[in-house]
Every structure is written in C-alpha cells, then in structure tokens.
C-alpha cells in the first residue's frame with residue numbers, strides 16, 4: 117500500500133508547479149480576489165490520521181459544499197418528505213440554471229443545484245428567525261469538524277447578497293409554486309450565509325468523516341445519520357455533486373464528491389477516507405480545475421474508487 121502522506125505531499129508539489137490554474141469565480145466579487153496559486157489537500161483515513169499538503173490550514177469559502185450539510189440537516193428534520201420539494205436527478209445544466217423550473221412546476225432537479233439548495237434551506241429556515249437557523253447550521257459544522265472557531269465570512273455573504281440576482285430570481289420563482297414557503301429574503305439570507313462559511317481543508321475533511329463511515333463519526337462513535345441515509349447522500353454527491361460536470365468527475369475520480377465555487381471539493385472514499393481539496397481556479401462548469409486533477413491522481417495512486 118503506498119504511503120498516504122508521501123502521496124499527498126507529492127500531489128501538493130505537482131499542483132504547485134502547474135501553470136493551468138483555471139479561473140476564480142468572478143460573479144461573487146469577494147471570491148474574485150482569491151489568489152489562484154493557493155492549493156490545499158487534507159485526507160483523514162479510517163483511523164483518524166490526517167495527511168495534509170500545501171495550504172491545508174488556510175480557510176476558504178466552502179460555498180456549495182455547505183449543501184451536503186444542509187441536506188443532512190433537512191433530512192433529519194423532515195425525512196423523506198423533503199423529496200416532495202426537491203428531486204434526485206442530475207440536471208445536466210449549470211448550477212444556477214432556471215430553465216427546468218418552469219417545466220417541472222417549480223420543483224428543482226436535485227438538492228445541489230442552487231434552486232434545490234435554496235429549497236432545502238427553506239425547510240431548515242421555515243418558522244425560525246434567520247439568525248437561529250444559521251446558528252444551527254454553523255453549530256452542526258463546528259461539531260462535525262470538532263472546531264468551535266469555524267465562522268461565516270461576512271464580507272463574502274454581503275458580496276453574494278449584493279450580486280445574487282439569479283438566486284433571487286430562482287427563489288421567487290419557486291415561491292410562486294409554493295416550493296419555497298418562508299419569506300424569500302429570510303431563506304436567501306440563510307442560504308447566502310451558509311455558503312459563506314469559511315473552513316480549511318483539514319476542517320472540511322474532518323466534517324465529512326460520517327459520510328465515509330456509514331453515517332457514524334469514527335472519532336466520537338456518534339451516529340450523525342443512519343447508514344442508509346449516508347449511502348443516499350453519497351449517491352447524490354456522485355450523480356449531482358458537480359452539476360453538469362458530474363459525469364466527468366465520476367469518470368475521472370470514481371468517488372462521490374461535492375464542489376463549491378470557492379474552489380473546494382469534499383470527496384468520500386467509503387470505509388477509507390474523507391478528503392478535502394482546495395484550488396480556487398475553476399473549470400467551465402464552475403468546479404475546481406486543479407482540485408479535480410489532484411483527486412484523480414490521489415484515487416489512482418491509492419487505488420481508491422467505489423467501482
């Protein structure tokens with residue numbers, strides 16, 4: 117078995133050399149300022165050992181990776197009733213697309229495209245003050261990552277709120293079908309802020325461990341979700357976690373993964389490891405360019421794949 121720490125170090129060194137870094141997200145002004153030279157990787161194995169490389173301890177905006185955790189919370193709150201409000205099929209469209217919503221009566225294709233994630237956030241936010249719902253999401257992240265210092269980057273949230281015209285359109289459109297129930301500005305406020313949670317690769321890989329170990333956090337023995345639910349969340353990550361790049365990611369990496377426009381990817385090697393990579397430059401589908409390449413190399417060298 118190759119030495120995990122050596123493989124991770126090797127990949128970090130290779131990524132540092134590459135000239136092709138992708139494009140940072142420009143539509144959220146605060147993210148456009150992040151240095152595309154940064155690269156981080158953290159892999160936590162089944163025994164809890166961390167192999168890290170590059171900027172693994174630099175916080176970044178987790179963006180859509182937060183949608184894995186809001187999905188987990190919403191399923192915990194209303195169980196399978198969630199599927200009346202959001203589907204489970206890949207969209208084959210960009211993450212912020214609106215076209216399918218009209219044909220499908222305001223029900224988004226899956227919980228990871230923006231429309232679906234806003235509908236999921238609405239479930240969590242319903243009947244609460246935005247501050248309370250946000251506190252609940254943040255505390256969940258802190259407890260999974262076992263780090264109470266994790267915070268929301270207020271500048272990123274404000275930047276997104278100022279420029280979030282598409283998300284506002286998606287939320288209002290769903291509201292007209294009754295798929296969003298609460299006040300649109302409350303739901304969007306919670307959504308923008310949970311996307312703006314800042315975490316390091318090491319924290320994110322720690323937080324994802326329950327997905328790699330049948331719903332149970334091996335550090336605490338605490339069951340975060342039943343094994344069957346962990347299986348389903350992983351299935352959605354595999355089929356929908358990279359939007360219209362999900363097929364390519366599955367083909368190249370062979371693991372469930374969830375990307376964010378901050379350049380992070382959380383990937384799950386069931387029974388083996390929880391992995392977080394971060395490289396701010398994105399590909400045409402809005403997924404981390406070098407993050408995907410790093411994961412492809414990691415899974416190849418470690419022979420980790422669900423297939």
Ligand code: DON
Nearest residue numbers: 179180211311375376377402
């Ligand atoms: O709503 C947005 O556009 C962002 N807060 C999240 C999008 C995102 O991360 C897409 N991921 N690749």
